[in-house]
Amino acid sequence: MKRVSIFVDVQNIYYTTKQGFGSNFDYNAFWKQVTGGRQLVAAIAYAIDRGDEKQKQFQRILRAIGFEVRLKPFIQRRDGSTKGDWDVGITLDIIEYAKKSDVVVLASGDGDFDLLLYKVRQDHGVLAEVYGVRKLTAKSLIDSASKFIPIDEKLLL
Numbered sequence: 001m002k003r004v005s006i007f008v009d010v011q012n013i014y015y016t017t018k019q020g021f022g023s024n025f026d027y028n029a030f031w032k033q034v035t036g037g038r039q040l041v042a043a044i045a046y047a048i049d050r051g052d053e054k055q056k057q058f059q060r061i062l063r064a065i066g067f068e069v070r071l072k073p074f075i076q077r078r079d080g081s082t083k084g085d086w087d088v089g090i091t092l093d094i095i096e097y098a099k100k101s102d103v104v105v106l107a108s109g110d111g112d113f114d115l116l117l118y119k120v121r122q123d124h125g126v127l128a129e130v131y132g133v134r135k136l137t138a139k140s141l142i143d144s145a146s147k148f149i150p151i152d153e154k155l156l157l
Helices: 010-021 027-035 053-065 087-098 111-124 139-144
Strands: 002-009 038-049 068-073 103-107 127-132 147-150
Touching: 002 010, 002 027, 002 087, 010 038, 010 127, 027 038, 027 053, 027 127, 038 053, 038 087, 053 068, 087 103, 087 111, 103 111, 111 127, 111 139, 127 139
Parallel strands: 002 038, 002 103, 038 068, 103 127, 127 147
Antiparallel strands: none
């Protein structure tokens, strides 16, 4: 049985499924698909904390499914721009958990992770599966994965 670690860029998945399909991502279906026949090492969902009740409910759902939820505060700058980026945190965790896993699953379309996946595949010999909305996932990220699984209606609510 292969050991799997799962990492979800919640903001990226939320916005790409909304933009690509006008729908929400089905975390239960995703969980069943990526954990089926595999031994779970870690499952971490990275999100931004705006502090509203709807978001807290969503975070409770993620925890009930089996995800560890990591939160960063939502920051709005004086100029109106916002900050709430988990790229470094996701990167550090993938590097760490790749040592203990046979498969690393990343749900994101962010091309910033392409070099990371090349590195963990090369250094640790892991398989790197990427889940993303095909038309909104960076080609470089798709190319860096051992396997790209497009998010489609089977993974939508």
